[in-house]
Amino acid sequence: MTTLTHDPAHSAPAGRARDSHGPRQTGPRLGGTCWLVWRQHRAAYWTLIALTLLGVAAMVWLRAQMMDQLNAVDSSAKTSDGLPPDFAKHPNRLFDFGSYLGYVPLLAGVFLGAPLLAGDLESGTAKLVTSQSVSRLRWLGTKLAMTAGLIAVSTAVLGAVFTWWWSPLRGRADSLEWTSSVFFDGTGAMPVAYALLTFTVGAAVGMVLRRTLVSMVVTLGIVGAIGVVWDRFRLDLGNVVSVSTDRVVGGLPTLPDQAVQQGMGPYFVTSSGDRLDWTTCLAQSEHAKAHAACLESHHVVGRSIDYLPVSQMHTMQWLGAGIMLAVTAALVAFLLTWGRKRLL
Template sequence: MTTLTRDPARTAPAGPRRSGWVPRLGGPAWLVWRQHRAAFWTLVAATLLGALVMVHLREQMMDYLASQDASSRKSGGLPPEFEAYADRLFSVGSYLGYIPVLAGVFLGAPLIAGDLESGTAKLVTSQSVSRLRWLTMKLALPAAMLALSTAVLTAVFTWWWSPVKGLSDGLSWTSFFSVTGVTPVAYALLTFTVGVAVGLLLRRTLVSMVVTLGIVVALGFVWDQVWRSLGNVMSVSTDQGVGPDAVPPELPAQAEQQGQGTYFLTDAGDRLDWTTCLDQMENAGAHTACLESKHVTGWSVDYLPVSQMHSMQWLGAGLMFAVTAVVVAFVILRGRKRLL
């Protein structure tokens, strides 16, 4: 996504000026904007287009919901015809999930690797601009553009999803945890800085992009495995037995069940795995006698409530911001000592 077809130091004017509509920039800021203006304008255009598409789709969804008589809705759910609108939400949400990949591979990895490979970095740092100042601006301006773009898209998508998030289990908060709130911004900045660090180390654009892709995929796998652990797991239980007439515990609205499922709860407060007495399941009497021998008095279910969603997102984002800060420090220190 970077444009390095010519050396910006040779084409830069003596004083700051504007190319088209650009904020008044000078020095390294103007140089970075000029060098990567094609990538920046592409980012702006993609953001505006994505936001407009989501606004249009939301208007269609709201018009459809408004046209439905309250009596035509299922109790606590949405009309069956709403599935098409839900599919659009899932599709757009999945597309937004690729932002961290694009940020790391196409924006972060070539940012410095391309300059090192083409010799632009050597030319720029041989002028009056210090390495620290150049590195800082090379990181700051693309990061600011990326954060703003991601924040806008995330805000519009959250606005689209909010009216229906509590109306269907299929539109649960866990399905959109990583593409709403502050999480996408932190995630995109993390993969961007990781790509920059890889490019600084490998110094070759294509190789850096490939390696960054592998690292970002690995980060995504780890994130999918650990984000639920950011919440405080709660439980709900019963004490009226587990026979045919007993009522299982009911989870709060929009809660996500955790663990292996439903546990057996004993009178001592211990929890037994659901496979307890499984070999006696074919004989109802034997199964009941087995559970009674283990003093089972009810069920227990673990869950994550929707009320913890925002705190979990901020905690996860905080961890990502911390790692991002470490990677940025590494890039600055490494670049000052061994840039060329």
């Protein structure tokens, strides 16, 4: 066994007696392939850990500032959106910080996934390691498991703290709608599932292309495309609900708390149950009588609005996370199959 796979915890030369009175190392110690993977990627791992701790510290500090002001005004009058007039900076900070967290899946795919295998394949390290007593499958599985585990823990912690920060403001500002990608993708199970998906995409690209820089660029494009597709279809995971009123003109139907309107409504509802676009009779809207006559000619009897209730948020998140994790599992199966047969 070469020094690449040698366990430093057992590197004392034969014949040298261990000093039973000397300091003893406590806590978990890595050995074998795990030690090798940690040593090889320790710069990236420590960077991820440091950024996670820094992000958590920043969110805790910003939330403490927000709660101090929120508690100070809780007994006073609020503005119509549920927040004091000088409180706008805190929702803005929350939204901006959540937007930065939205780049975590991209970073996981480009800077952790793509170079993970491509770097070893390009430099020849993979051939050197697997020519020793370490099998291809063990080397590949250890690299994927250690990196994915660290990504999962980091994103879970960031998502939990971000949710804790957001909780006091839910439903108190229109700019913090739960359907926004900042909050939908940044809370619950979504941060972990999204980051693991992009990480495995990067790893698969790196294994196939075998060039670090090329793999990073290609991964960047693929992850960007995934983000575009996900933003387009993620709200389709919910079941749209409608609320109606029998008032043709005047007030609109009242939506439940934290519900988010969908579609191009409000719609006009006819006596037959059909729905007409809001532009119906728009040309006559400047004249009340002409507008009423136009609506009557279309047999309009009320208005309706489509919306997504906040009660569906967790179900939609778990469904989306399940889809992402299923794709991730398929990519891992591909990585292990390809790596066992065609790695070198």
